[in-house]
Structures are given as C-alpha cells and as structure tokens.
Amino acid sequence: MTRSDAEPKARGAVEYGTDLAAPHMLWAALVRSPIPHGRIVRMDLGPAREMPGVVAVVGPDDLRDLLPKGALEAERPVFPLDEIRYRGEPIAAVAAETLEQARAAAAAVAPELESLRVDARIEDIFPEWPSEAAAKDPRVVGHVHARYGDLDAKFRNAELVHSETYRTSGVHQVAIEPHACLAEVRDGTFHVRSSTQTPFGVRDDLASILGVPPSRLVVEGTWVGGGFGGKGAAFLEPYAVLLAVASGRPVKLSLTFEEEFELGRTTLPSIIRLDTAVSRGRIVGRRVRLLLDTGASLPGRDFAVGYSIGFLLGPYRTEAYEIEGFALQTNQPPFGPHRAPFAPQSVFALESHIDGLARRLGVDPIEFRKLHAWREGDRTAYDQPVGPFGLEAGLEAAARTAGVWRTGLPPGHGIGVACGFWSTATGAGGEARLRLRPNGLTILQGEREIGNGSVIRGLAAVAERVLGLPDDAIRVEYGDTATAPFDSGVFGSRTLGALGQAVEKAARSLAHTLASRVGAPAIRLEMKNDQVVVVAGRRRQKLADLLTPAERTAGGVVALGKHYAPERTVDASRVLAGTVYPYQDFTAAVHLAEVEVDRETGHVRVVRYAAFQDVGVAVDPPGLTGQVEGGVVMGLGTALSEEMLWTPEGRLANPGLLDYRLPRIRDVPPIHVKTIEGFAGAGPFGAKGVGEPPIIPVPAAVANAVADATGTRVFELPLTPERVARALKLL
Amino acid sequence: MSDRPPQRKAINRLLVEPSVSFQLVRPSTPEGAIRLLSQAGAGEIAVLAGGTDLSWDLDQARIAPIQVLSLGKLPWKYLRWENGSLVVGSTLPLRALELDPHVKRRLPGLWEAIRDVGSPALRSRATLGGNLGRCSPVSDLIPMLLAFDARVRIVGPNGAREHPVDMVLQESRRTSLGPAELIESVILPASGPSAYLWQRVQPVNDISQVGVAVAFVPERPHWHIALGGLQPRARRLSEAEAVLRSARPTRFEMELAAQEAARRAEFVSDKRATESYRRRLVAVLVRRAIQTTVERMPKPSPARKGTR
Numbered sequence A: 001m002t003r004s005d006a007e008p009k010a011r012g013a014v015e016y017g018t019d020l021a022a023p024h025m026l027w028a029a030l031v032r033s034p035i036p037h038g039r040i041v042r043m044d045l046g047p048a049r050e051m052p053g054v055v056a057v058v059g060p061d062d063l064r065d066l067l068p069k070g071a072l073e074a075e076r077p078v079f080p081l082d083e084i085r086y087r088g089e090p091i092a093a094v095a096a097e098t099l100e101q102a103r104a105a106a107a108a109v110a111p112e113l114e115s116l117r118v119d120a121r122i123e124d125i126f127p128e129w130p131s132e133a134a135a136k137d138p139r140v141v142g143h144v145h146a147r148y149g150d151l152d153a154k155f156r157n158a159e160l161v162h163s164e165t166y167r168t169s170g171v172h173q174v175a176i177e178p179h180a181c182l183a184e185v186r187d188g189t190f191h192v193r194s195s196t197q198t199p200f201g202v203r204d205d206l207a208s209i210l211g212v213p214p215s216r217l218v219v220e221g222t223w224v225g226g227g228f229g230g231k232g233a234a235f236l237e238p239y240a241v242l243l244a245v246a247s248g249r250p251v252k253l254s255l256t257f258e259e260e261f262e263l264g265r266t267t268l269p270s271i272i273r274l275d276t277a278v279s280r281g282r283i284v285g286r287r288v289r290l291l292l293d294t295g296a297s298l299p300g301r302d303f304a305v306g307y308s309i310g311f312l313l314g315p316y317r318t319e320a321y322e323i324e325g326f327a328l329q330t331n332q333p334p335f336g337p338h339r340a341p342f343a344p345q346s347v348f349a350l351e352s353h354i355d356g357l358a359r360r361l362g363v364d365p366i367e368f369r370k371l372h373a374w375r376e377g378d379r380t381a382y383d384q385p386v387g388p389f390g391l392e393a394g395l396e397a398a399a400r401t402a403g404v405w406r407t408g409l410p411p412g413h414g415i416g417v418a419c420g421f422w423s424t425a426t427g428a429g430g431e432a433r434l435r436l437r438p439n440g441l442t443i444l445q446g447e448r449e450i451g452n453g454s455v456i457r458g459l460a461a462v463a464e465r466v467l468g469l470p471d472d473a474i475r476v477e478y479g480d481t482a483t484a485p486f487d488s489g490v491f492g493s494r495t496l497g498a499l500g501q502a503v504e505k506a507a508r509s510l511a512h513t514l515a516s517r518v519g520a521p522a523i524r525l526e527m528k529n530d531q532v533v534v535v536a537g538r539r540r541q542k543l544a545d546l547l548t549p550a551e552r553t554a555g556g557v558v559a560l561g562k563h564y565a566p567e568r569t570v571d572a573s574r575v576l577a578g579t580v581y582p583y584q585d586f587t588a589a590v591h592l593a594e595v596e597v598d599r600e601t602g603h604v605r606v607v608r609y610a611a612f613q614d615v616g617v618a619v620d621p622p623g624l625t626g627q628v629e630g631g632v633v634m635g636l637g638t639a640l641s642e643e644m645l646w647t648p649e650g651r652l653a654n655p656g657l658l659d660y661r662l663p664r665i666r667d668v669p670p671i672h673v674k675t676i677e678g679f680a681g682a683g684p685f686g687a688k689g690v691g692e693p694p695i696i697p698v699p700a701a702v703a704n705a706v707a708d709a710t711g712t713r714v715f716e717l718p719l720t721p722e723r724v725a726r727a728l729k730l731l
Numbered sequence B: 001m002s003d004r005p006p007q008r009k010a011i012n013r014l015l016v017e018p019s020v021s022f023q024l025v026r027p028s029t030p031e032g033a034i035r036l037l038s039q040a041g042a043g044e045i046a047v048l049a050g051g052t053d054l055s056w057d058l059d060q061a062r063i064a065p066i067q068v069l070s071l072g073k074l075p076w077k078y079l080r081w082e083n084g085s086l087v088v089g090s091t092l093p094l095r096a097l098e099l100d101p102h103v104k105r106r107l108p109g110l111w112e113a114i115r116d117v118g119s120p121a122l123r124s125r126a127t128l129g130g131n132l133g134r135c136s137p138v139s140d141l142i143p144m145l146l147a148f149d150a151r152v153r154i155v156g157p158n159g160a161r162e163h164p165v166d167m168v169l170q171e172s173r174r175t176s177l178g179p180a181e182l183i184e185s186v187i188l189p190a191s192g193p194s195a196y197l198w199q200r201v202q203p204v205n206d207i208s209q210v211g212v213a214v215a216f217v218p219e220r221p222h223w224h225i226a227l228g229g230l231q232p233r234a235r236r237l238s239e240a241e242a243v244l245r246s247a248r249p250t251r252f253e254m255e256l257a258a259q260e261a262a263r264r265a266e267f268v269s270d271k272r273a274t275e276s277y278r279r280r281l282v283a284v285l286v287r288r289a290i291q292t293t294v295e296r297m298p299k300p301s302p303a304r305k306g307t308r
C-alpha cells in the first residue's frame, strides 16, 4: 500500500498554506506589541500608509468601520481594544504589494504605549500556594473543583501519605509549515483558504470574531504541513479578512518561524501537587491541585483545566478524591492545544508519583498499577462507566517485555513504565458523502489531510474494509465549508473513530442498496478492467449494469453517512466549581523506556522503547505504527529537550529551532510498537483513534526509567542534562 | 487534489529568502579576490565560504553588504599531507575531512570534533575557514585546532603570512585578519593521539555547552588541553596541562588536571547552561578526554606484553 499523497508530496507538488497565491494578491504583515502588558496611548498608522507599496493598514480604530457591530463585542476582538496582554500580540496589520514592503511598513509603526505590571510566570501571581480565596483573583480565569467520597477520613486513617510537587515547561507544536492563510471577499462573502485542522471550526470562530453569520463565510482547508493541535482554531484568518475588506484585494498572511514561537497557542508551564493516601497497600484517596499557566487566555481556558485535571486521577479506581485546578492569566501568549492537550504533562506528574509510591511500598511498579487499573465496567471519577479498555492487557504485555529487558541490563541503565489513557472519537460529529461510480469510489468530506494519514488513508481504509474495493479505486475528496458535508475537525484522535463512522455507515448503506438490487443478503466489490464489479456469492455483475438511468446520469450510487457523538454525562453532584468533561471512548497506552544515565553529567540517552497501544482493531496497521512511533518521538522531545525558555521579563529566549530542541533522528531509539486488540471502541469495526494516545505516557516512562537507573527522581520537565545533574546533586 | 505547476512555487521564495539584496561576486583567483576586497569600503563587502553562518548574519540584518564575495571558485578545496603535517584548504567542506580515512586515523580528535558539527547536510557546506572566520566561543573546531597548535596561512595585499591559530583568534566575530585578508589554509602539525569530547542537550544541530580538546604532541609540553564554551573565546589551559607529566598519567593526575581546568576556565551562565554546570562538565570531560587519549597511545609491542 502506498499513500496516494506520498509521491506528490515528495515531488513538492501539493499546495500547502504557505504556497497559497491568487491573482492581484497582497502580502500582509503584523504589527506586534513590543511590551507584554499595557495600553495603546496613541498609534498613528498614517506614516505606514504612506510607505511604498502599501495598500491597507488596519488597527483597533478601524474595526468599527470595517466590521459589523458584533466584532467589537467579541470576547477577543481582532485587535485589543483595551489591554495588550502579551508581547508580540498583533495590534495592527499591513497589506502591501510585496512581503518586504508589508514588513517594512509594519516595522514603521511606532505606537506610544503605557506599560502595566507584568505577570510573566505562575509564581508572579501566586508566590505561595493559593488559598481558598484565590479563585477570586481576577487573574484566575478558570477554576475547576470536584470531590467525591470521604477524603478526610481516608487521609486520617492512611498508613502512608505520599506528597509531591511537579513542574512542567511550555512546549510548542512546531509544525514544519507555519500558519498561513489567504482571504478574499467575493460577492459579499468572505472566502478564506487556510492551513487548518478544522475548516468548520475556523468558520465558526471567524463568525464570532468578525461578527458575521457563518453563512457569509467560506473556509477551505489546504494541505496541512503538520498541525499537532496548533492549527485547530482561527488564528491568522481574522487579520487577513480584515485586510481583504480594507483593500478590496486577496490578502495572504503567513508567519515566520520566530513569529510562530512568539505568538504562542502552545502548552504553557504548570505546577502540580499530588497527595495520595495508602491503606493496606492500596491507594484509597488522592488530592490533586493544578496551577496551569494559560497565558493571555483565549476562550476555552476552562477546558484546559477541566479536561487536564481528570488525567491526574489516572485510569485507576479511586475511592475518594478532591481535585482543584486554576487557569492563570499571565502575560504569555495564549495557551493552546498540543497533541493530547496537557495529558503528557499531567501524566508525567501522576505516573512519576505512582511509580515513586510503588517503590516506596516495595512493590513492582507494573503490579502496583495492575492492582488499580480500570477494567470495563469500572466507573470513572465522575461516575461514567468505562468501556472496553486494554490497560490491564497492556500492563501484562509490558511486564513480559520488561522481564526480558531486565535480564542483562547493563549498569547505569534503568527501565521505566508509564500508563496513559485518552478519550477518542470526540467532537460533535462528522458527515461523509460516498459516491460509487462505475470506475471507483469517491468519499467527499470536509477535512484536508494534515499528514498523519487519518483522512487520506484512514477513511479510505474504512471503505475498503466494508466494500472490499482495493485502495487505488478509492479517492478521498475535499470540499470547502459551503460544499462539503460537516465535520468537527482533525483533532482529538477523532478522524477515524468519529468521521470514520460516518464513512462506515455510508459504505454499509451502499452495500445494502446494491445487495437488495442483486437480491442477495450481502455483496462485495471488486475491480476488473478498471470497472467496479458487484460480487454476490458466485454471481458477478458490473456496477454499470446495475445503475438506474438517473444514477447513470448522476454518476453513480450515492450514500450519506453521519455520525453525531452520543451525549455522555458526568455526575454533576461531584463538581463544585467549573466544568469537567465526560469521556467519549476509552483507550489505554502502556509504555516502557530503557535509558542510560551518565552519572557524572546527568545526560540521559533512551536506549530502547516499547509502546503497547490499545487500538480496538488495527484498521490500517502501517499507518497505526507510524502514528505510535511519531507520538513516541514527539513525547521524547517533551521528556528530554523541548522547553520554551522565558527571561524574567517574559521574553522568549529561544524562538527558533537551534535552542528549542526537537528530537533529531539520532535521538530516536528503536521503538517496538505492539497493538493491544480485542477491546473494541466505538469507531469503525471497533477501532480507536491513535493520534494522541502514543505521546501521553512518554515523559513519565522516561522519568521513571531515570529514577530506576539512578534512584533519584526528577520533578520537572524536561529532563535536560543539567536538570538531571542537579537532581543527582552533581552541582 | 490541487496539484499545481512547480513554477508557481517561485513566489514562495520570498518567504524563505532574506529580504536583502547584494551583488554576488565569484573571483577565481586569490589575487582577484584580494583586489576586490581592497577596493571595497568598510562593511561594504562580506566574504562567503559555506555560508552557514553568513546567511544567518544576513538574515538577521547583522550585516548589510553591497557585495558578497564567494570563495567558491578559489583553488582552496584541498587536503594534503606534507611531512606529517595536514594542510587543509580553507574552503574545503568539513564533510570531506570527515570522510577522509587518514584524518580519522591520524588525527582522531579532529575527526571527532568535525563529525559532530551540525548535521551531515551542514557539514557538506561548512568549512574550516568559515569556522575560524566566525570565531565563535562555542566552536567545536577551534579548541581542537588550539590543542594541535595549528597554524593559519593568511593571504592579503602584502603577500602571505603564517601564524599560530591562537594569534588569529580574538573574540566572537573578530579575528586579527586585515580587511583585505583571507585565510588560505590551516596547517596541523603531526601529533600523537588526541580526543575531542563535548556535551550538548542533543547530539545533532545543537550547540555544545562545553567542548574539551586534548592532544598528546611530540614536543614538550606533551599534553595540550583546550576548552570551548568559554568567554570571550576558546583557549588552552596550561595550568591543567602542567599537571600531566608523563605519557601515561595516573588516574589521580588526570583527575587533578580536570579539576584544575574546571577551576581556571572563565565560564558564564546563559540559556544553554549555567556557569556551575559548565564547570562540572569540564571536570568530567577533561578527565575522560585524557583517558581516551591515553587509550589511543600505541599499544606496547606484543613481545613486551608477553613479559608482563
């Protein structure tokens, strides 16, 4: 099987967002705030308007004239109307004939600004752990609090209480393709082409930011050169639309790499406190507290805390707990999702904590986890029933591998285990239209391929499996938000699990139609001489001969499939403040890492790695392996080297790939990918999504391996050599 | 699928190319190059070898030359052995040195320093002349050149001269070259075993937190130790060298030399490492580099081994 996008991508023939172009197009550049917090006293855009090649310059004062009233009332208007909230926040934008001219004009804007107090870090807001009253601080922009059971009694009667504090750093998605879009106004409708994971989501975001109804917006995705959560919401599009309105011409805006870093929408730092009560060798209660930097938060910050915090209880039975989390508004760029938003960080804290606890109790860390692991039918912390769940099977498989690795483990090496869980098939839903033509099948849907293969290969694999057609007879087609069926987006490990269900239903409906036409209980399709052949038992008929005259004219048989996510509920009586989120479909991951630690320098090398992934059913095994390997490699970056470094004044010190260290190929160990099948999910044939799960346990598995090798725990991500050296008390 | 003709890609070059304009000149003789350099005013001309550093300076608008003089056509991409010395033309890509089996065998420390510069792609362009010309305090090559007592051959309007590398280096982005002078070659005298060790967060395309070069040379003092990662530039550490008296120092002497190096070096804290961590690294890596160098000493002959 070859992915149909492989060759054109290798030839450089596909059009990414950064490749967008249109006749008479203008180039845009952003004027970005040089201060992290303050107000605009005066901003004269006149000189920039006079610069060579400049066609339009827009700032906060222009919103009123250019956009409907709703745009001024948006929670976050296109430009800040009151406060500048982070360094680099766009405060005006320029469109000019060339990119150089646009950048020169943007650089010529010299606003007079008044600086306000800067909260660069969590510690600037809460130097001490916050008290009860903290939730009232205006910089607390999200507060989630839930409890269950008689926690005080559990702690009072506990044989042992294990208490620790963990810290994590900001990590960036680093899609190799920067954000890019092109906007134009056609017949009073705003048309936006954008490199996005969510064309429909961008349309709806734009509608609220611009104050226009969604029906006046059309968003078309381009090929996406990596998203990882960073391309899941409107970002550059509002500026481009505004400039297109002001100039009357198509406007293209894309970011430099430095801007990618400075405009954020990334994971930001956190501090996590965990207290666990143990009786008779079992966990009986947990108290979790989370301080999450959400930067110059955007709408959705509640979600950041409400979703993350559940991961701090883990996929484990919990008799009693209390969890409380605060989303803090600092003067950092806004928080944004990064592959499995905040789960690798939460899980680093929790799984390090559990590992340390197991060691303290003198029990095998894998056995200790098995003792508490969710099984199907267990209830989550918010009283949802757990569906088929491969955690225990994953732990058993991991135990076997760990046993093999353990024999002959060289000195200085250590083995770590970590578990993660994730909710897949999320999002509101998806629709797909299938058309079976005499010469093949087309799947029309609303997503563009973002690189992981879930659209171009995953959806095709579903149809292939239902209908029996070979891969090369199936084409996945895209539309814009005006022409394609709706879908929530390529995020949340949902494409195969949710949109795949729409494709599956449509394919089954096609099969059913054809079966009744040939009078058989079931059919299968084959290709012969480039013609679709319908096979029923021994009988074979060309599809062309089975079509009605109208279908022949229309081009084939059509079926629409839709999957809308079933509503899930939580036990609201356990939630005292804020919102917690129910899970959709349960998936587990168990990872093993073997590391070698240089006891004199603190340098950590990952020697080998194994990932046991609960997948339900492997619909596309090569694609699945690729996703798991990619997740592990990305997780190794979070574990060992990736970290956004801010100066005390809140300036990003490493806005580029030299000092923001992604894993290089030489850092990548052999990765064994093992699928755990048989615990069916809600997706097609029981499949579960694997976009995010494989990154989740990585930092914890590595940290636990370091603890195994050295007897010393590192409480902060990433585990850079210097941080490990400090933990080892080498300096 | 919206495939489209490749020529439309041209427009994208605007995005990746620095928005600067200059005239590129490519003289084919050293004399021609020197003439062009002599004619230009201060800051008007920039010298380009592999361009791995220069393109960054252009992109960041740190320099804004009218002309860029490429050394690409000069006959300086050579490597030759002369009476045991290795002579490396300044514009030879590092990759060629890396792939030369004699370099690896005869100057293992140099090979180790080169092998981990950037990535294979970078090494196919980057040159030794450019590395010296940039004179970065975190260069991986300069410490090794210092440890080898390398000499630099410089050509200019007044002919050629040759200096120890130590005299050519000044500080970041500053050498003792005159405005119309160029590095023609680097001469590495014959040396005994050598080793280069570094520490980075990542092995590829990352900057060394410290670099440690050790060479055991035929003349006294036999042991040469140089460090990179210091401010304002890499340097030899004679105090540490003085601790080592024999070809096979004891573990204690190695440790002492390493401690001495760690004590004497002028480190600073920056985003890549704190001062105290750099000191710690030097204390470890100097000892290991000496140890490795000792292990590379010629093995005692089998006859002697038999009498053990």
Ligand SMILES: Cc1cc2nc3c(=O)[nH]c(=O)nc-3n(C[C@H](O)[C@H](O)[C@H](O)COP(=O)(O)OP(=O)(O)OC[C@H]3O[C@@H](n4cnc5c(N)ncnc54)[C@H](O)[C@@H]3O)c2cc1C
Pocket (backbone or CB within 6 Å): B046, B047, B048, B049, B050, B051, B052, B053, B054, B055, B071, B090, B091, B116, B117, B118, B119, B122, B125, B126, B127, B128, B129, B130, B131, B132, B133, B134, B138, B139, B140, B141, B177, B181, B182, B183, B184, B205, B206, B207, B208
């Ligand atoms: C991603 C990346 C990773 C890197 N990793 C490392 C690393 O690990 N270790 C390391 O040491 N370096 C590293 N570098 C730096 C770089 O590779 C070296 O400095 C390289 O040797 C420069 O050579 P060049 O030919 O590209 O120099 P250029 O960029 O062409 O020139 C550099 C400077 O030297 C001057 N110059 C060039 N040749 C001459 C000459 N013959 N005479 C006089 N002046 C001259 C130029 O005018 C310019 O000022 C890295 C660079 C990058 C971009």
